[in-house]
Amino acid sequence: MFTTASKSLLCCSPAIGPHRALAAILARSPSLVTVPTQSRDYHEVTGNIICPNVVRGIDHLRDPRLNKGLAFTLQERQALGIHGLLAAKFKSQEEQLEICTISIDRYEDNLNKYLYLVELQDRNEKLFFRLLAENIEKYLPIVYTPTVGLACQKFGLIYRRPRGLFITINDKGHIFNILKNWPEPDVRAVVFTDGERILGLGDLGAYGMGIPVGKLSLYTALAGIKPHQCLPITLDVGTDNEDLLTDPLYIGLRQKRVRGKEYDEFIDEFMEAVVLRYGQNTLLQFEDFALANAGRLLKKYRNKYCTFNDDIQGTASVAVAGLMAATRFTKRKLSENIYLFLGAGSASNGIASLTVAAMVTEGLTEKQARDRVFMFDIDGLLSTRREGGVPEHAKAFGKDVEPEKDFEACVAKIKPSCLIGCSTVGGAFTPKVLQQMAKNTERPVIFALSNPTSKAECTAQAAYDNTEGRCIFASGSPFPPVKYNGKEYHTGQGNNSYIFPGVALGVIATATHHIPEGMFLTAARTLAENVSEKDFEIGRIYPSLSAIRDISVNIAFEVAKMAYDEGLASVYPQPQDLMSHILNQMYRYHYECSMPIVWDWKPEEKFDVRPIQPVPKNI
Ligand SMILES: O=C([O-])CC(=O)C(=O)O
Numbered sequence: 001m002f003t004t005a006s007k008s009l010l011c012c013s014p015a016i017g018p019h020r021a022l023a024a025i026l027a028r029s030p031s032l033v034t035v036p037t038q039s040r041d042y043h044e045v046t047g048n049i050i051c052p053n054v055v056r057g058i059d060h061l062r063d064p065r066l067n068k069g070l071a072f073t074l075q076e077r078q079a080l081g082i083h084g085l086l087a088a089k090f091k092s093q094e095e096q097l098e099i100c101t102i103s104i105d106r107y108e109d110n111l112n113k114y115l116y117l118v119e120l121q122d123r124n125e126k127l128f129f130r131l132l133a134e135n136i137e138k139y140l141p142i143v144y145t146p147t148v149g150l151a152c153q154k155f156g157l158i159y160r161r162p163r164g165l166f167i168t169i170n171d172k173g174h175i176f177n178i179l180k181n182w183p184e185p186d187v188r189a190v191v192f193t194d195g196e197r198i199l200g201l202g203d204l205g206a207y208g209m210g211i212p213v214g215k216l217s218l219y220t221a222l223a224g225i226k227p228h229q230c231l232p233i234t235l236d237v238g239t240d241n242e243d244l245l246t247d248p249l250y251i252g253l254r255q256k257r258v259r260g261k262e263y264d265e266f267i268d269e270f271m272e273a274v275v276l277r278y279g280q281n282t283l284l285q286f287e288d289f290a291l292a293n294a295g296r297l298l299k300k301y302r303n304k305y306c307t308f309n310d311d312i313q314g315t316a317s318v319a320v321a322g323l324m325a326a327t328r329f330t331k332r333k334l335s336e337n338i339y340l341f342l343g344a345g346s347a348s349n350g351i352a353s354l355t356v357a358a359m360v361t362e363g364l365t366e367k368q369a370r371d372r373v374f375m376f377d378i379d380g381l382l383s384t385r386r387e388g389g390v391p392e393h394a395k396a397f398g399k400d401v402e403p404e405k406d407f408e409a410c411v412a413k414i415k416p417s418c419l420i421g422c423s424t425v426g427g428a429f430t431p432k433v434l435q436q437m438a439k440n441t442e443r444p445v446i447f448a449l450s451n452p453t454s455k456a457e458c459t460a461q462a463a464y465d466n467t468e469g470r471c472i473f474a475s476g477s478p479f480p481p482v483k484y485n486g487k488e489y490h491t492g493q494g495n496n497s498y499i500f501p502g503v504a505l506g507v508i509a510t511a512t513h514h515i516p517e518g519m520f521l522t523a524a525r526t527l528a529e530n531v532s533e534k535d536f537e538i539g540r541i542y543p544s545l546s547a548i549r550d551i552s553v554n555i556a557f558e559v560a561k562m563a564y565d566e567g568l569a570s571v572y573p574q575p576q577d578l579m580s581h582i583l584n585q586m587y588r589y590h591y592e593c594s595m596p597i598v599w600d601w602k603p604e605e606k607f608d609v610r611p612i613q614p615v616p617k618n619i
């Protein structure tokens with residue numbers, strides 16, 4: 001079987017390291033040659049050596065990281081002991097992509113499309129990521145917002161092969177041991193949720209797992225972070241969602257949420273356990289925590305760990321990028337706008353704070369900048385004079401003005417030029433509100449950022465219809481193209497997926513130990529600079545989703561630069577060519593050769609474990 005390589009050592013990838021000793025012994029006795037029959041045992045064959053840690057036989061096909069389906073060549077099939085386990089036909093990855101596309105298109109229901117993609121990820125990882133990365137516009141709405149929201153709601157029904165870790169409050173005191181059960185030793189990024197505020201859908205408890213899984217798929221598809229370096233986690237502390245507590249399909253702890261001291265100790269232990277297991281620079285992304293915890297935990301941990309809250313900082317960054325890009329339409333500087341937020345939760349506060357920071361760079365004082373920002377929550381305008389005052393988390397944006405409970409009246413009175421919805425109240429931007437915005441200013445900026453689509457404050461079409469087509473619109477979830485006055489507009493998706501993958505790539509590539517707020521402003525600027533004239537022409541203040549991979553790299557580059565400038569990076573020496581350094585670390589979703597690695601070894605030579613891997617043609 002291995003006749004052509006009778007004078008060479010064959011060693012199968014991956015991870016040759018632990019078997020160097022064995023290879024070295026064999027090298028001293030060239031007649032003794034080892035080939036594994038199963039994953040872990042060896043036997044002799046004349047002439048060649050295969051390192052024993054290769055996964056062979058059916059196990060190779062069952063490992064989604066190694067499996068290439070019918071794309072294995074005859075040589076590979078023979079070498080790996082999978083010949084006969086596959087149909088005779090050889091397919092290229094491109095042919096496989098076509099079949100995937102046809103298969104997914106056959107489904108009418110998006111949840112079925114989602115399930116197909118989950119199954120593909122479980123079966124053939126490279127194919128899944130290539131399909132996603134090369135068809136972002138088509139598949140992002142399936143693996144991510146909005147379909148992922150539906151998947152979370154139906155999680156009990158669709159739960160099959162688990163992905164990621166579930167750590168429950170009952171595991172308190174043992175979290176490190178649970179992390180040790182995760183099979184990957186090289187995790188660089190953890191996205192985790194406690195499921196209390198899943199998108200705009202509220203408390204979904206352990207059903208929230210779909211979110212960290214989806215976010216981390218984007219880490220790889222949009223920023224080339226290697227899948228084995230990503231770990232999705234759900235912290236299950238119970239749920240206060242009565243429907244789930246009585247749902248026979250519910251897969252989480254069937255109890256009310258644990259709160260207070262016990263919850264805080266649990267999160268403390270979790271953070272400590274992650275860095276103990278994976279190192280101090282492990283990126284910890286908070287996702288979809290409720291307001292009561294999100295800002296508080298960010299403040300508590302931001303200077304201790306490499307962490308950020310995507311819903312506060314990622315959302316803020318993407319929204320500020322949109323506002324920056326919009327200045328090119330409106331011809332108004334950021335500091336010349338009046339901002340009104342609907343909702344005063346973590347997203348609103350994050351966006352407002354970063355907008356203030358951006359206005360300060362234009363020359364305003366912080367106070368002057370804050371004076372231009374108003375918020376309206378469930379109890380009305382954030383007025384210091386209203387009954388109950390301004391909630392603690394939004395104190396910075398309370399105003400000494402007449403209380404007002406009618407949102408439409410507020411829009412007429414305050415006359416904002418930018419209206420930003422983070423309320424999770426679908427349809428809250430009524431036609432009247434939108435019409436008023438059109439009266440306030442020539443080019444009103446209207447962001448309906450709540451997710452998923454059903455929670456958006458208005459549709460893209462409604463925004464155009466009620467502002468004589470003069471608005472600059474963005475939404476958190478995708479909307480179909482708008483038709484107005486015989487022209488078609490493709491409005492942008494102001495979703496944090498433009499930001500967090502790129503920031504994460506920059507942070508991971510430089511092993512940055514803290515993520516300062518400035519990085520999100522830098523990311524916002526980079527994103528805004530990537531909006532082209534062509535985007536503007538079709539009404540978009542965000543680049544096309546198909547450009548997102550390049551943008552992530554640009555964001556990563558700026559983040560990495562900043563990490564070195566501010567002494568936060570711990571990869572030393574500083575790479576001379578930062579861009580190449582980043583690009584070199586990125587995941588490749590094209591198939592690589594699965595043949596055993598061939599060493600050009602001769603017995604008289606000093607043994608050198610130097611893999612010479614044939615370069616696959618398709619890279
Ligand atoms: O997941 C998304 O689409 C954006 C996000 O973080 C959220 O809405 O919580």
Ligand SMILES: [Mg+2]
Nearest residue numbers: 199287288311
């Ligand atoms: Mg989120």
